[in-house]
Amino acid sequence: MKKKITMKEIARELDVSISTVSKALNNSPEISQDTIDKVQAFAKFYNYKPNNIALSLKNKKTKNIAVIIPEIVHHFFTLIISGIEQKANELGYNVIVCLSNESFAKEVINLETMASGSIDGFLLSLSKETMAKKDFHHLREVINQGMPLVMFDRVSDEIYCDKVIIDDARASYNTVKHLIYSGCQRIALLTTPDYVSVGKLRTLGYKNALKDEGIEIDENLIVRVETVEELDGKVKSLFDTEKFDAVFGVNELYAVVAMREAHSRGLIIPQEMSFVGFSDGILSKYAYPSLTTVVQHGFEMGQKAAKMLIDRLESDHTDDSYKMEVIKTSILQRESTKPV
Amino acid sequence: MKKKITMKEIARELDVSISTVSKALNNSPEISQDTIDKVQAFAKFYNYKPNNIALSLKNKKTKNIAVIIPEIVHHFFTLIISGIEQKANELGYNVIVCLSNESFAKEVINLETMASGSIDGFLLSLSKETMAKKDFHHLREVINQGMPLVMFDRVSDEIYCDKVIIDDARASYNTVKHLIYSGCQRIALLTTPDYVSVGKLRTLGYKNALKDEGIEIDENLIVRVETVEELDGKVKSLFDTEKFDAVFGVNELYAVVAMREAHSRGLIIPQEMSFVGFSDGILSKYAYPSLTTVVQHGFEMGQKAAKMLIDRLESDHTDDSYKMEVIKTSILQRESTKPV
DNA sequence: AAGTGCAGCGAAATCGATTTAGTGTTCACA
DNA sequence: TGTGAACACTAAATCGATTTCGCTGCACTT
Numbered sequence: 001m002k003k004k005i006t007m008k009e010i011a012r013e014l015d016v017s018i019s020t021v022s023k024a025l026n027n028s029p030e031i032s033q034d035t036i037d038k039v040q041a042f043a044k045f046y047n048y049k050p051n052n053i054a055l056s057l058k059n060k061k062t063k064n065i066a067v068i069i070p071e072i073v074h075h076f077f078t079l080i081i082s083g084i085e086q087k088a089n090e091l092g093y094n095v096i097v098c099l100s101n102e103s104f105a106k107e108v109i110n111l112e113t114m115a116s117g118s119i120d121g122f123l124l125s126l127s128k129e130t131m132a133k134k135d136f137h138h139l140r141e142v143i144n145q146g147m148p149l150v151m152f153d154r155v156s157d158e159i160y161c162d163k164v165i166i167d168d169a170r171a172s173y174n175t176v177k178h179l180i181y182s183g184c185q186r187i188a189l190l191t192t193p194d195y196v197s198v199g200k201l202r203t204l205g206y207k208n209a210l211k212d213e214g215i216e217i218d219e220n221l222i223v224r225v226e227t228v229e230e231l232d233g234k235v236k237s238l239f240d241t242e243k244f245d246a247v248f249g250v251n252e253l254y255a256v257v258a259m260r261e262a263h264s265r266g267l268i269i270p271q272e273m274s275f276v277g278f279s280d281g282i283l284s285k286y287a288y289p290s291l292t293t294v295v296q297h298g299f300e301m302g303q304k305a306a307k308m309l310i311d312r313l314e315s316d317h318t319d320d321s322y323k324m325e326v327i328k329t330s331i332l333q334r335e336s337t338k339p340v
Numbered sequence: 341m342k343k344k345i346t347m348k349e350i351a352r353e354l355d356v357s358i359s360t361v362s363k364a365l366n367n368s369p370e371i372s373q374d375t376i377d378k379v380q381a382f383a384k385f386y387n388y389k390p391n392n393i394a395l396s397l398k399n400k401k402t403k404n405i406a407v408i409i410p411e412i413v414h415h416f417f418t419l420i421i422s423g424i425e426q427k428a429n430e431l432g433y434n435v436i437v438c439l440s441n442e443s444f445a446k447e448v449i450n451l452e453t454m455a456s457g458s459i460d461g462f463l464l465s466l467s468k469e470t471m472a473k474k475d476f477h478h479l480r481e482v483i484n485q486g487m488p489l490v491m492f493d494r495v496s497d498e499i500y501c502d503k504v505i506i507d508d509a510r511a512s513y514n515t516v517k518h519l520i521y522s523g524c525q526r527i528a529l530l531t532t533p534d535y536v537s538v539g540k541l542r543t544l545g546y547k548n549a550l551k552d553e554g555i556e557i558d559e560n561l562i563v564r565v566e567t568v569e570e571l572d573g574k575v576k577s578l579f580d581t582e583k584f585d586a587v588f589g590v591n592e593l594y595a596v597v598a599m600r601e602a603h604s605r606g607l608i609i610p611q612e613m614s615f616v617g618f619s620d621g622i623l624s625k626y627a628y629p630s631l632t633t634v635v636q637h638g639f640e641m642g643q644k645a646a647k648m649l650i651d652r653l654e655s656d657h658t659d660d661s662y663k664m665e666v667i668k669t670s671i672l673q674r675e676s677t678k679p680v
Numbered sequence: 681a682a683g684t685g686c687a688g689c690g691a692a693a694t695c696g697a698t699t700t701a702g703t704g705t706t707c708a709c710a
Numbered sequence: 711t712g713t714g715a716a717c718a719c720t721a722a723a724t725c726g727a728t729t730t731c732g733c734t735g736c737a738c739t740t
Binding site: 006007008018019022023026050051053054055057058059 | 695696697698699
């Protein structure tokens with residue numbers, strides 16, 4: 001086992017001081033070319049790599065950033081992580097992933113453990129429980145300690161920090177208009193409870209679009225689903241009790257499940273019923289028929305969020321004007337809706 | 341901004357030495373109860389948290405482990421990560437995620453940057469390029485440095501280390517037998533090139549099952565797909581040129597795409613054609629009809645891998661007998677196959 | 681009164697790097 | 711011959727913790 005070599009050992013072997021080794025490796029002008037060559041050759045031969053921990057301690061920066069997400073088994077979040085990872089690596093940072101599993105307590109623990117030295121800044125998307133509780137003391141605490149925080153997707157107005165979001169209300173508005181223009185009149189909405197900020201905004205966009213098109217809002221067509229378990233049941237009862245010609249799901253799963261239900265009731269898609277989902281993922285792409293979706297550009301969102309965080313880390317002082325980036329969405333027309 | 345407080349500052353404020361503070365915080369018996377109370381009260385009031393970096397430097401352990409995977413936008417890998425994260429957190433470790441993006445170069449870079457102090461051990465699943473090149477010097481190097489490595493899913497015989505795998509050959513064998521027992525005779529196989537270890541093993545299992553059941557192997561029914569781009573074309577030409585009554589895909593995507601093709605050709609599933617995929621994910625679950633799959637228990641695999649790594653990290657010495665855990669698979673019968 | 685033991689605390693080394701403030705030698709120039 | 715700059719290098723502080731060893735003062739024994 002060829003152990004790691006340190007500067008101390010190089011210094012001892014070559015009979016110079018540690019400072020000389022350090023400077024030689026950094027090509028300092030105060031070291032003679034002879035010594036530089038000698039030290040660098042020796043270092044290369046023994047595969048010397050500086051110890052990151054020691055550097056972190058000295059420089060007070062770790063070149064690590066933490067991303068805390070509610071869940072990873074979720075295509076949108078994996079896209080975001082890919083984007084974060086790509087951008088962070090490009091800029092010389094590593095990404096530590098923490099999962100809150102939608103739990104407030106775990107979110108707090110993650111923040112606390114990470115905040116004590118392991119990382120330089122946070123990227124965070126709120127857990128459902130945190131949004132429901134509206135308790136953000138843990139976020140304020142890390143911000144107060146001077147640690148930058150960038151929130152993405154699931155954010156809160158109550159926290160002052162950089163943010164990257166989707167314009168959910170507008171995206172939803174556009175989507176519903178798209179459905180209307182394609183000939184749909186009674187559009188059912190499968191959404192989340194209102195404490196999920198994105199669900200709330202998408203619901204808002206839905207209502208506004210109907211209003212603007214002079215279509216009355218029928219609350220019976222709005223179904224709020226809290227957990228995956230109750231999804232099937234709520235969808236079935238919607239089909240049982242209401243008449244409608246389109247379904248808009250605030251995520252792809254909701255839309256796909258509704259589409260399956262329509263399938264099994266023998267409805268022809270999209271002639272008799274249209275379907276649109278939010279957040280384009282593999283489910284939408286490979287559903288049968290393939291699902292028209294709102295593309296959220298998660299990869300880009302991850303990149304932007306990472307860039308904002310690192311910009312702040314590397315800017316000299318804290319300017320206290322926080323930025324808010326809005327990622328544009330687009331509608332990807334596939335087989336589950338009629339052409340406009 | 342309430343800055344972080346250090347032991348030094350506590351010591352200065354309370355007019356004791358740093359060593360006393362350290363010992364008081366650790367409830368050392370050589371400090372009087374009075375002093376302990378005083379120090380701990382002060383520390384709590386100023387929300388003192390030890391600096392992890394300093395601890396890492398001193399203890400020569402970081403309590404971080406790195407997991408390097410080829411891709412994250414992949415349900416199986418996200419399940420594994422969830423499992424790793426859960427188990428690692430439970431045992432007091434953080435997880436640093438690195439993506440190789442199926443690239444050899446990036447895998448090497450990830451290993452090198454992580455190995456210089458940031459982490460205590462690796463969890464790794466090989467990139468396609470690495471498997472194709474069969475160049476494992478980077479793995480040998482970190483192992484030689486005394487850093488534990490656990491490989492999972494995509495592993496190599498040439499590296500001596502702990503491993504967690506699926507018994508791919510057997511799983512595939514069982515699946516094909518299942519298809520045969522359900523009445524299928526000509527089973528097409530959608531697989532990867534042989535350099536992908538899991539693809540190779542699954543192909544082997546397929547062949548053995550046919551052999552054991554006295555069915556001749558028809559190489560024309562075995563389609564090797566390298567990239568997603570060529571998937572559609574190869575599937576179409578399979579349908580154009582061959583006759584068969586079942587498709588076995590070595591991942592869920594292959595199976596679902598084939599099923600879509602069958603759909604559009606008006607075939608009735610599963611009466612006229614059956615479909616099975618490997619690695620149960622959302623695609624399988626929400627496909628129409630839902631896809632019968634081989635469940636790989638990725639979460640469990642992640643947990644096992646994390647546990648193996650941490651066990652080795654915390655065992656006193658290196659015993660050089662490496663373990664290999666095999667995760668059992670199971671067949672999840674859904675709508676795309678006939679009951680046996 | 682001198683020696684012993686212990687409670688309670690502090691000084692300093694250590695982990696592996698960087699960096700500032702010197703130190704010692706050589707050589708040029710007045 | 712003496713002075714000072716230039717050069718090449720070193721000692722030591724520093725980052726924030728832990729830990730070993732040593733020191734002080736008091737109580738108690740003999």
